[in-house]
Amino acid sequence: MDSIDLEVLKSCELWLSAGHKVELVTVIKTWGSSPRPEGATLAICDDGRVVGSVSGGCIEDDLIEKVRQQGMLRSVPEIVTYGITADEAHRFGLPCGGTIQLALEPLSAISLIPELLLRLGRHELVARRLELVSGKVELSAATPEMSLQLSDTELTSIHGPRWRLLIIGAGQLSRFLASIAQGMDYQVTVCDPREEYWDNWQLPGVQLLHAMPDDLVLEMRLDSRSAVVALTHDPKLDDLALMEALKSPAFYVGAIGSRMNNAKRRERLKEFDLTDADLAKLHGPVGMYIGSKTPAEIAISILAELTAVKNNVALAPEFRVEHARSAPGPSV
Missing domain, CATH: 3.40.50.720 (NAD(P)-binding Rossmann-like Domain)
Incomplete structure (x- = not known):
């Protein structure tokens, strides 16, 4: 049985190899109550299929609807926020006052998903550093105490069994x-x-x-x-x-x-x-x-x-x- 994180990454690799456009969505930060923790991931395929979760379901529905209506137009990662107002919190199924920040990353060869899966298959703990301007990714060894970090220029997420x-x-x-x-x-x-x-x-x-x-x-x-x-x-x-x-x-x-x-x-x-x-x-x-x-x-x-x-x-x-x-x- 794979972890949710591993299942998401495997789905990304499968869809990419089949010629689909794919976006990887990562929970960066939450304020107030949130159903999913920081680092939780979701994979979206250009045909509307999803694997993983970043909320109780309503944010996923919104992301899927935008893909179906607009397609996948992003060429570089984008940081988005849901639930800033009480009305939005209610709309997206967040508890009152809840806010969630997400990274939406279009995947390609420079995303290094196969290399990441290879290292995870060796039970390595891996830090994945994503350049927000270009979408370029670097992989390096991580330690258990490391956590997800966001700066003005990059997002570092931690993958593997902690x-x-x-x-x-x-x-x-x-x-x-x-x-x-x-x-x-x-x-x-x-x-x-x-x-x-x-x-x-x-x-x-x-x-x-x-x-x-x-x-x-x-x-x-x-x-x-x-x-x-x-x-x-x-x-x-x-x-x-x-x-x-x-x-x-x-x-x-x-x-x-x-x-x-x-x-x-x-x-x-x-x-x-x-x-x-x-x-x-x-x-x-x-x-x-x-x-x-x-x-x-x-x-x-x-x-x-x-x-x-x-x-x-x-x-x-x-x-x-x-x-x-x-x-x-x-x-x-």
Whole structure:
């Protein structure tokens, strides 16, 4: 499953190769409430097809209507603003007072879309610098803390997975978790040294490594944009990896299992050189309580809790699998 950003860029390449005119629309800035964040993208084809989103739908409708009525006449990028007045905000589906600034970029060979996709296919994080006067593009390596920037002369957008997810265990649940996480723009790595799990693992874009999980945690040098989820149910694989992950700056560390098994896991981890603060970082039983039973539902539950932590949203106890009284037995 591609992220929205990747799907937009692939559509741009496909339409350009078929001889169509294409414009790439990027959210530059928002004021007040806005349904889409800065950096969100939309691709418009000259026949009216669109992929991606920059608003709740009304701005997309306006852009499409202009293409159908006027065609694509731009030869260089243009910065436009929607929602300056209350009437415009209402017309375009923006909350009262909301304003959104967009870059409308006509694409061509100098846009370097194929080169960008090639680098993204190598899981690189890329800065794309667009000259507003000419439409010329330069690509360079980016770092996770970089963000979209607009000056009088250029627009720099950041492309590629900014977040990393390490999944310990290559079972069926891992497959669902990895697939959905890819669509959420995570660079996903799965680690499992057990040979019996290797042959059946096939998920494009996800790297399966056969190292010991604790060694890989150290090798990856987890940072504040990293998450680790242990799914093997095997203390020999999970515990040492969790120990190293809990000592790292990783923003999320979780482990599957029942309340009883997680209590036993915490007791085992206390025997290592972990502080109470380190142990408090462990999410287990992992996930948000949604009554999940199937692997797909459990994957959604895990990513829901992970997303809440990433976005600094505090969950009430009743929403945590760890505390929910009525959580079903086979759930996370």
